[in-house]
Amino acid sequence: xxxxxxxxxxxxGEVVVHQGEIGECMYVILEGEVEVILDQGGxxxxxxxxxxxxxxxEMAIFEREVRMATVxxxxxxxxxxxxxxxxxxxRRIHEDPLLAYxxxxxxxxxxxxxxxxxxxxxxE
Numbered sequence: 001x002x003x004x005x006x007x008x009x010x011x012x013g014e015v016v017v018h019q020g021e022i023g024e025c026m027y028v029i030l031e032g033e034v035e036v037i038l039d040q041g042g043x044x045x046x047x048x049x050x051x052x053x054x055x056x057x058e059m060a061i062f063e064r065e066v067r068m069a070t071v072x073x074x075x076x077x078x079x080x081x082x083x084x085x086x087x088x089x090x091r092r093i094h095e096d097p098l099l100a101y102x103x104x105x106x107x108x109x110x111x112x113x114x115x116x117x118x119x120x121x122x123x124e
Contacts, residue, residue, distance in 0.1 A: 006030065007082040010073035016081060019070040023060025025085040027071075029053065032079030037070045049074065058103060061089050 007030045010016055016027060019039055029052050036048040036056065047069060050056050056071055061084075073079035084092075093100045 007080040009078035009080050010034075011078055012073055012075055014073045016071045016073065017057055017067050017069075019068065020066050022064060023057055023067050024064065025083050026055055026057040026061050026089065028055045028082040028084060030080040030082055032077060033074045034071050034079060034081075035074050037072065038068070039070060055103075055106070058107065061086050 007028075010032075016034060017023065019037075029050055031052055033049055033051045034056065035046055036050065038045045038047050050071075057067070059065070060067070073081075
């Protein structure tokens with residue numbers, strides 16, 4: 001990584017967060033992509049792929065609970081990810097209140113997608 005560059009590089013398959021660990025920060029993907037995986041009953045299910053400019057782990061900013069899924073880097077090149085703790089998140093919200101709106105908007109969209117998936121699964 002270049003001197004002064006933000007974030008940390010993860011190689012393909014490298015885990016960023018582990019399902020079940022306590023979350024204290026969120027992550028912003030600066031380059032590359034990650035997959036969100038749920039491990040349940042010895043099987044892994046890919047829930048989502050997040051790409052450059054997207055974020056994940058945001059629930060840890062609002063509630064200090066265990067991570068609901070594992071997130072690992074995808075792709076041949078390195079994935080650069082910025083870690084944002086609650087203190088820095090709140091400072092950024094104070095500087096740019098629209099950031100809070102964009103976060104809530106994205107979370108709302110994800111809830112809608114999950115609700116549609118639950119409904120589809122119940123109909124099967």
